[in-house]
Amino acid sequence: MGKQATRVSYGNALVKYGADENIVVLDADLSKSTKTDMFKKAYPERFINCGIAEADMMCVAAGLATCGKIAFASTFAMFAAGRSFEQIRNSIGYPQLNVKIGATHAGISVGEDGASHQCLEDIALMRTIPGMVIINPADDIEAQLAVKAAIEHDGPVYMRFGRLAVEDVNPTDYKFELGKGVQLRDGKDVTIIATGLMVQEALKAADMLAAEGIDARVVNIHTIKPIDEEIITKAAEETGAIVTAEEHYIMGGLGSAVTEVVCANAPCPVKIIGTDRYGKSGKPAELFVEYGLTAENMAAQAKAAIALKK
Amino acid sequence: MDAKRATELAIIANRVREHALEGVYTAQAGHPGGSLSIADVLTYLYFEVMNVDPKNPQNPDRDRFVLSKGHTAPALYGTLAERGFFPVEDCKTFRSINSYLQGHPDMKKVPGVDMSTGSLGQGVCVAGGMALAAKLDRKDYRVYSILGDGELEEGQVWEQAMFAPHYKLDNLTIFIDNNGLQIDGDITKVMNPTPIDKKFEAFGWNVVIADAHDYNDLERAVNEAKACKGKPTAVIMKSVKGKNVSFMENQAAWHGTAPNEEQYNMAIAELEDRISELEASL
Numbered sequence: 001m002g003k004q005a006t007r008v009s010y011g012n013a014l015v016k017y018g019a020d021e022n023i024v025v026l027d028a029d030l031s032k033s034t035k036t037d038m039f040k041k042a043y044p045e046r047f048i049n050c051g052i053a054e055a056d057m058m059c060v061a062a063g064l065a066t067c068g069k070i071a072f073a074s075t076f077a078m079f080a081a082g083r084s085f086e087q088i089r090n091s092i093g094y095p096q097l098n099v100k101i102g103a104t105h106a107g108i109s110v111g112e113d114g115a116s117h118q119c120l121e122d123i124a125l126m127r128t129i130p131g132m133v134i135i136n137p138a139d140d141i142e143a144q145l146a147v148k149a150a151i152e153h154d155g156p157v158y159m160r161f162g163r164l165a166v167e168d169v170n171p172t173d174y175k176f177e178l179g180k181g182v183q184l185r186d187g188k189d190v191t192i193i194a195t196g197l198m199v200q201e202a203l204k205a206a207d208m209l210a211a212e213g214i215d216a217r218v219v220n221i222h223t224i225k226p227i228d229e230e231i232i233t234k235a236a237e238e239t240g241a242i243v244t245a246e247e248h249y250i251m252g253g254l255g256s257a258v259t260e261v262v263c264a265n266a267p268c269p270v271k272i273i274g275t276d277r278y279g280k281s282g283k284p285a286e287l288f289v290e291y292g293l294t295a296e297n298m299a300a301q302a303k304a305a306i307a308l309k310k
Numbered sequence: 311m312d313a314k315r316a317t318e319l320a321i322i323a324n325r326v327r328e329h330a331l332e333g334v335y336t337a338q339a340g341h342p343g344g345s346l347s348i349a350d351v352l353t354y355l356y357f358e359v360m361n362v363d364p365k366n367p368q369n370p371d372r373d374r375f376v377l378s379k380g381h382t383a384p385a386l387y388g389t390l391a392e393r394g395f396f397p398v399e400d401c402k403t404f405r406s407i408n409s410y411l412q413g414h415p416d417m418k419k420v421p422g423v424d425m426s427t428g429s430l431g432q433g434v435c436v437a438g439g440m441a442l443a444a445k446l447d448r449k450d451y452r453v454y455s456i457l458g459d460g461e462l463e464e465g466q467v468w469e470q471a472m473f474a475p476h477y478k479l480d481n482l483t484i485f486i487d488n489n490g491l492q493i494d495g496d497i498t499k500v501m502n503p504t505p506i507d508k509k510f511e512a513f514g515w516n517v518v519i520a521d522a523h524d525y526n527d528l529e530r531a532v533n534e535a536k537a538c539k540g541k542p543t544a545v546i547m548k549s550v551k552g553k554n555v556s557f558m559e560n561q562a563a564w565h566g567t568a569p570n571e572e573q574y575n576m577a578i579a580e581l582e583d584r585i586s587e588l589e590a591s592l
Contacts, residue, residue, distance in 0.1 A: 024446065048442065048477075056435045056469030063439020066417070066425060068370065069446070071439075086429060087466075091436055095417050095426040 002140060002168050006161040006196075007104040009143035011035025014072065014102075015042045017148045024064050025072045028054045033163075034074040034104045054079045058087035058099070065097035070151060073099060077106035077160060081122035092156050093129040100150045101158045106136075107247030108275070108291055109164040109197055109284040118279030124252025126158045127225050133178065134225040136160040136246075136254075138199035139168045142222055145176030153178060160196065162247075164284050167200045169220065181228035187217035190302045191235035191242050195221045195254045198245040198273075198293060205298035216302055227257045229265065236266035241305035243271045245298055250274040269308035271301040311358075314592060316525040321588045322392055323353040324581050327554055329388030331581075333404030333411065335574040340405060340413065343564040345385035347489045347522065347549040348456055352389040354528045355454055364394035367421045373451050374440045376425045378433025379458035379487060380414040381566070387411050387420070395422035431464030433457070434484055438470045441482035441542070452536075456485045460492030462503040468513070474542040475514030482542040483535040487522065489551035491562040510544040522549030555580055 014025055015038050026048045031037040040047035050057035054075050061071035073080070080103040081088070092099045103122060110118045126134050133153060137143035143161060150157040169184060184199070185206050194202035199220045206216040217239055219231055236242060242262060244255040255272030262270055275291045288294050326349045334340035356362065360373040377386050384404060391398040403409035410419040414428030424440070427433040437455035444451050461467060474482050486506060494500045503509075510517045516538040520531040528547075535543035551565070552558030555577040569577060 046446070050473060051469075051476075053466070053469035053473070055431075055466040056438070056473055059432045059435030059466070059470075060439035060442065060473065062432075063376075063425070063436035063441075064443045064446075065439075066374075066436070067440055067443030067447070069443055087432055087435075090426070090429045091432045 003165045004140035005163055005165045006137055006140065006143035007035050007163055009140045010102055010104065010147060010159070010161045011038035013144040013147035014039040016144065017151055018043060020070065020151070022068060023070045023072065023151065024048060026050055026057050026061055026074065028052055028057050028075040028079065030075055034102060036074045036102070054084045055087050058084045059091045061099045062091040062097050065099050071099045072102050074102035074104065076117060077103035077119035077122045078117055081125045081158065082119060085125050089129055093132055096131050096155050098154055099156050102161065103158060104161040105163045106160045107162060107197065108279045108287050108293065109162050109247060111164070111284040111287065112281050114281035115278040120247070120249045120275060120279060121252070122160060123224055123246070123248050123254065127252060127257065131155055132225060133157040133223065134160070135223050136196040137222050138196055138220050139166055139170055141168065141170050141172065141174050142176060145174070146222065149176055149178045162197050164197065166197050169199050169203060179223045179226050179228060181231035182220040182222070183217065183231065184220055185218040187215040188239055189215045190306050191217040191219055191239045192245065192298055192302060193219045193221055193232065193235065193242060193254070193258055194245040195224060197247055201293070201295045202245055202298055204295035205302065208295060208299040209302055214302065214306070221254060224254055224257055227261060229261050232258055232261045233265040236262045236268045240268045240309050242268060243273060243298055243301045243305055245273040245293065247293060248274050250276050269305045271305045273297060273301055311526050311529050317588050317592055319353050319357060319525050321585055322357060323349045324554060324585050326353055326385060326388035326392055328578060328581050329391055329398055329401040330384035331569065331574060331577050333384045333387065333401045334568050336402045337405035338568045340384050340568060341381040341566045342569065343551040343558060343561065344379060344382040344458060344487065344489065346553045346555060346558065347551045348382055348487050349385050349553065350523045350525070351456065351485055351528055351547060352385055354525055356389050356393045359532055360454065361451065362422070364422065367395060371449060371451055374424045374437070374453045376433040376437040376455040377415055377427050378437070378455050379430065379461055380427030380433060383413065383415050386415060390420070390422040430458070430461045431466040434467055435470040437482060437484065438474050438479060441474065441479040442477055444481050445477070445479065452481045452483065454483050456487055458492070459486055459488045459490065459503060459506065460497050460500070462486065462506065463501045471510065471513040471515070478540045479542045480539050483532065483545065484542070485545045485547050487549050488546050489549045491551045491560070491565065493562065493565050495562050506546050514541060516541040516543040518543060518545045520545050520547050522547035523553060554584060
């Protein structure tokens with residue numbers, strides 16, 4: 001099994017799928033970190049550095065899109081969804097323009113940079129925008145295929161990538177389907193629904209639970225919006241208890257999206273793993289432990305959810 | 311421009327003002343002051359300058375226009391209606407529940423609107439993106455945008471002020487509607503954006519000063535913009551907020567206030583008088 005940071009997958013995929021003359025990649029002075037420098041090297045005439053000016057970048061991307069371009073606007077998640085929220089809402093979301101936001105360095109796994117750069121609210125912010133597609137890929141192949149899907153989808157897409165290398169969770173012949181969750185492991189006692197970097201931990205949690213005789217299903221939700229209602233409802237009906245896990249605030253993220261579906265279709269206990277406080281500096285592995293974003297906590301919360309079953 | 315054409319444009323611009331006021335009056339909501347101040351430049355752009363076709367509003371090679379000061383949509387709708395993009399009668403449906411004429415321009419709903427705007431500072435950046443697209447595609451269409459002078463207080467305007475000269479977007483021309491007033495009053499007292507000309511010059515723009523209500527002056531400005539290579543152009547238009555409705559002129563209070571019936575009738579009567587005089591002089 002390989003290991004790759006999904007921001008690197010983003011850079012690779014932009015080169016791999018970026019031959020279309022209509023694709024333009026924009027960055028805000030972070031191309032070495034977001035890995036759009038790979039695209040810059042391959043297609044320098046279609047790479048636009050906007051300088052440290054994210055608000056302008058989002059609107060320039062919108063303008064390019066009105067003229068038929070597929071505009072990728074890249075920066076850290078904090079400055080994409082955070083700083084430029086209103087530009088995305090009004091100039092990209094409202095007119096449903098064909099802009100793809102490549103948001104890297106999402107989540108607490110940014111590590112040492114600390115709270116100012118650990119974006120834990122981007123999913124919540126982007127979920128409020130009607131028509132916005134949100135993809136939070138779990139591994140290299142999924143991230144690359146997400147970029148391809150974003151190119152093929154007509155309309156705004158927010159892609160969430162990480163700085164930290166992540167283990168492969170999908171097979172090499174993996175087929176990515178926008179808006180469809182992936183059941184990585186079947187189970188009947190509880191379902192762990194995870195996204196992004198947390199998917200690899202969810203698989204480990206299922207192993208831990210299996211050792212205790214608990215049969216846990218694992219579902220990877222890479223597309224948080226539009227969310228796969230079918231796979232979530234099925235999990236609620238068949239396992240009767242759910243744990244969600246994400247590198248994000250508890251409010252408004254995957255956990256909220258899942259509970260909205262579960263409450264409407266098949267109410268059952270849902271334990272949401274996330275945080276409700278700012279991040280801090282530290283090594284990603286240390287931060288995961290401190291913030292409860294571990295397989296151990298997923299297993300513990302799974303048991304707590306099972307205990308709540310009627 | 312010959313005097314006859316200038317008079318014809320002035321007549322159209324006053325009709326645009328009537329449509330704008332009709333919409334604001336009917337809705338009892340909207341922004342008359344800034345709409346009246348840009349009626350002349352909108353008329354000049356849509357009737358003399360821009361390559362646009364009401365029968366083919368999505369033509370990829372058309373010139374683009376972005377109303378960065380989106381709250382003055384009534385003037386844009388009046389101009390597009392006069393130009394034939396949709397029936398002039400629809401202007402009175404402005405801001406009403408079943409109308410496509412939203413309170414601020416919506417490119418998905420209104421034929422001829424190239425970008426949805428309303429949140430200040432964003433439109434001019436979008437216009438920069440459009441101008442960049444033309445450069446990337448080696449197309450010769452041009453991009454025009456109108457900003458308010460108060461809008462210059464938005465920080466992202468200056469992000470684009472750096473961007474457009476950096477990428478040598480000489481196909482981009484922006485007009486600053488320098489009427490000197492914003493909601494809370496005199497722009498120099500609320501948050502002084504002056505000297506506007508020196509700022510744009512310092513950012514690397516070709517700067518032209520023009521009278522917003524003089525077609526010959528606007529023509530000179532646009533010609534200077536077209537002749538300037540390697541730099542975007544900022545036309546700083548000295549304008550009168552509330553132009554041609556005497557009781558609204560130079561009054562910040564008319565920024566976002568709808569006229570009552572008496573005021574509306576007075577305004578239309580004044581504009582009709584102006585149109586009659588202009589027609590008589592043809």
